[in-house]
Amino acid sequence: MTDKTAASGASIADHGIVGDLQTAALVSTRGSIDWFCCPRFDSPSVFGALLDEDGGHFGIRPAGGEYTTRQAYHPDSAVLITRFFTESGVGEVVDFMPPLTGAATSGHRIVRMLRCVRGTLRFLVEVAPRFDYGRQRHEAGRAGAGVLFSAGGSTIALHPVREPGEEYLAATEVTGGDVRVDIELTAGQVRGVVLESDPDGPPREIRPAEIGALFDRTVGFWRSWLAGSTYRGRWREAVTRSAITLKLMTYAPTGGIVAAPTMALPEQIGGERNWDYRYTWVRDASFSVGALLGLGLLDEARSFGAWLGDRVRERAGGPSGPLKIMYRVDGTSELKEEALPHWSGYRASRPVRVGNDAADQLQLDIYGEALDSVFIADRAGIGLPLRGWAAIADVLDWVSRNWQQDEEGIWETRGGRRPFTYGRLMCWTALDRGIRLATEHGRPAELARWTRERDRIHEEIQEKGWHPARHAFVQHYHTDVVDSALLRMPKVGFVAPRDPQWLSTLDVMKQDLVTDSLVYRYDPAASPDGLRGEEGTFSLCTFAYAEALARSGRLEQAWLVFSKMLTYANHVGLYSEEIALTGEQVGNFPQAFTHLALVDAALALDRALDAAG
Known part of the structure; x- marks a missing residue:
């Protein structure tokens, strides 16, 4: 069962944006992706909680207990960091979409890297897509190392980011086409999930080091692009x-x-x-x-x-x-x-x-x-x-x-x-x-x-x-x-x-x-x-x-x-x-x-x- 309040309660301004130069996602200060159209900006939505509480969302938040959040961009980039502060520890979700700058128009990826900074933190991940503005029914099921969502001709894969031998997403709860999973981390650990559209194979296990390399390349792309700016003014x-x-x-x-x-x-x-x-x-x-x-x-x-x-x-x-x-x-x-x-x-x-x-x-x-x-x-x-x-x-x-x-x-x-x-x-x-x-x-x-x-x-x-x-x-x-x-x-x-x-x-x-x-x-x-x-x-x-x-x-x-x-x-x-x-x-x-x-x-x-x- 998804937490609709957590998904749809954010205001317009309570969001940051990430994108890959073909589409974009809005991420709330609560860690929920409340808007995402795929494969293009003007395609039907997959997550639309910003416009309806059952419009679909992709939420990540601390499981149980109270918490506060802060959000900021990694400097000079389109990489968004949502930080969670709890009694047991401090963690963050690092969201980004590797840019698609060539001729490819498929394989859009939303990378959601989870980090525990201090103490321990148990993250609750909820993936509740609603294809075609919620008009297209979909199916969800375990496949490969993760989960596949499908509706009509559209397919989205949820890949786990983990070390060999770890089993989260193997015990994923799949209910009514939605997915829910807990990920518990201790200080210094980096894990996460990757959502990919139209994958060329079944969901696979992704190593944290691979996500780290994607993060570095994405930050590098934005900084390289900004290096062309001649602005040296006051703002x-x-x-x-x-x-x-x-x-x-x-x-x-x-x-x-x-x-x-x-x-x-x-x-x-x-x-x-x-x-x-x-x-x-x-x-x-x-x-x-x-x-x-x-x-x-x-x-x-x-x-x-x-x-x-x-x-x-x-x-x-x-x-x-x-x-x-x-x-x-x-x-x-x-x-x-x-x-x-x-x-x-x-x-x-x-x-x-x-x-x-x-x-x-x-x-x-x-x-x-x-x-x-x-x-x-x-x-x-x-x-x-x-x-x-x-x-x-x-x-x-x-x-x-x-x-x-x-x-x-x-x-x-x-x-x-x-x-x-x-x-x-x-x-x-x-x-x-x-x-x-x-x-x-x-x-x-x-x-x-x-x-x-x-x-x-x-x-x-x-x-x-x-x-x-x-x-x-x-x-x-x-x-x-x-x-x-x-x-x-x-x-x-x-x-x-x-x-x-x-x-x-x-x-x-x-x-x-x-x-x-x-x-x-x-x-x-x-x-x-x-x-x-x-x-x-x-x-x-x-x-x-x-x-x-x-x-x-x-x-x-x-x-x-x-x-x-x-x-x-x-x-x-x-x-x-x-x-x-x-x-x-x-x-x-x-x-x-x-x-x-x-x-x-x-x-x-x-x-x-x-x-x-």
């Missing part, structure tokens, strides 16, 4: 953790970067804003590439550039233009949204959505973000690929003809299309970057038309996106509501960061959207978005606000906003999408948007502080 710990988190959300076989490894975590507890973020948004991934390029990490830009080039050449966007706003990690675009009625949702937040119907929306801003990432990569020395320029030019031709369309906008509103100022701004950005790239590299282009339309957009935003009575740029042409998406205006070069129009816009944003340094995206009450309920402050926007303040010379204010925002990180430096009124993290977790914005804000603040002496 190394936060920036490094954000960089690792962004890397963990990269699907290595294609270069796609997911917005988050989770789905259906609510923006409001008990509300309906529960979206599936396990896909590659053109916008989010482009922003992520920009942040990593700012740290001198170039490989991700090359990989994403190849991924984006494939999407551009496909020209499969349909009504949304040459590009869709999001894709699966393999580049396919079928993301039909459905609800899982058998799942209760995180703290009863329903519906539990899988898939995302926003994939077919028209969001004009994606073209600016994509072209800006190409432009930044070119500036970083990666170079503009000759192959694919014709497709890029076709995209820019489309933008030059379609930028005046009404659209759903960056926030994927479901209340109808509008002439969003941010969408126009990013169309201006797309054309501006295309003009520069074509000119500098001598590429064939409709420069006269691109230039004419770029300038028309600039004039229209000044005329219709500026609200004279409010002294601010506003969300769309038919409102007086401000929108924090426009914090990017000076960053893309549309307006100077100390221009009076921009400074007055910042003042209005502070008045309408900022609460003790935290920033809302917009006011849904003043600008209905077609959804019920409210949402928290948007962490991307808070970091973007700090960056905009720094660029605009309001350095003390920027520094304070950034410093306060750092206090909302969880115990291992991770952020979800939003911060609720209570200060708790809500929304999908960890969120690429938030971590890339932290990096951008830290870089801008470092530059401003250095310049100020």
Whole structure:
């Protein structure tokens, strides 16, 4: 019988993340894996206790008696350590997934290394998978040296980590497809279990020395990757953790970067804003590439550039233009949204959505973000690929003809299309970057038309996106509501960061959207978005606000906003999408948007502080 309270009682922020660059697992401070999809980020879940108490979990905790826990990352790595303190001793679970960086897409391994540090400790291991979001019945049985779980065409092996002659897992309790086993250790002993998907043979006995070597290689991988970072600023710990988190959300076989490894975590507890973020948004991934390029990490830009080039050449966007706003990690675009009625949702937040119907929306801003990432990569020395320029030019031709369309906008509103100022701004950005790239590299282009339309957009935003009575740029042409998406205006070069129009816009944003340094995206009450309920402050926007303040010379204010925002990180430096009124993290977790914005804000603040002496 499993302990469902231990499995599902953790909050969103009570988790760390481990991953192998194709999928990821969330591990709670209680030692339970409460979320894991396999074999990819966007595959059905195997462990889903984060969304339902019977959604499946993989728990490890002290058996019997009270205990306290602490959690931390092994320095400069994605190896997570959960420590248990009991009356009889101190122990820890060291969780990691050896990276899969080649062409292999099977054989995902979650290594759970158990160590007794002091005294004695008896660990209780519970493995309770629930395949296909709990919709697929499975079987479990002893095989080889361990246990096999199977459902449909999926197989997962549980391998014991032990010395020769030891018998744990031989006396494993298998009940109703779940497994329970005790492992008692004394100080200095290292044992554990390894969960492997689609193994090429029966479960086998693994020696502690083999796990130690895997640990060393995994730590070595992350440190080798981080060695490419040029960041030497004031916030190394936060920036490094954000960089690792962004890397963990990269699907290595294609270069796609997911917005988050989770789905259906609510923006409001008990509300309906529960979206599936396990896909590659053109916008989010482009922003992520920009942040990593700012740290001198170039490989991700090359990989994403190849991924984006494939999407551009496909020209499969349909009504949304040459590009869709999001894709699966393999580049396919079928993301039909459905609800899982058998799942209760995180703290009863329903519906539990899988898939995302926003994939077919028209969001004009994606073209600016994509072209800006190409432009930044070119500036970083990666170079503009000759192959694919014709497709890029076709995209820019489309933008030059379609930028005046009404659209759903960056926030994927479901209340109808509008002439969003941010969408126009990013169309201006797309054309501006295309003009520069074509000119500098001598590429064939409709420069006269691109230039004419770029300038028309600039004039229209000044005329219709500026609200004279409010002294601010506003969300769309038919409102007086401000929108924090426009914090990017000076960053893309549309307006100077100390221009009076921009400074007055910042003042209005502070008045309408900022609460003790935290920033809302917009006011849904003043600008209905077609959804019920409210949402928290948007962490991307808070970091973007700090960056905009720094660029605009309001350095003390920027520094304070950034410093306060750092206090909302969880115990291992991770952020979800939003911060609720209570200060708790809500929304999908960890969120690429938030971590890339932290990096951008830290870089801008470092530059401003250095310049100020």
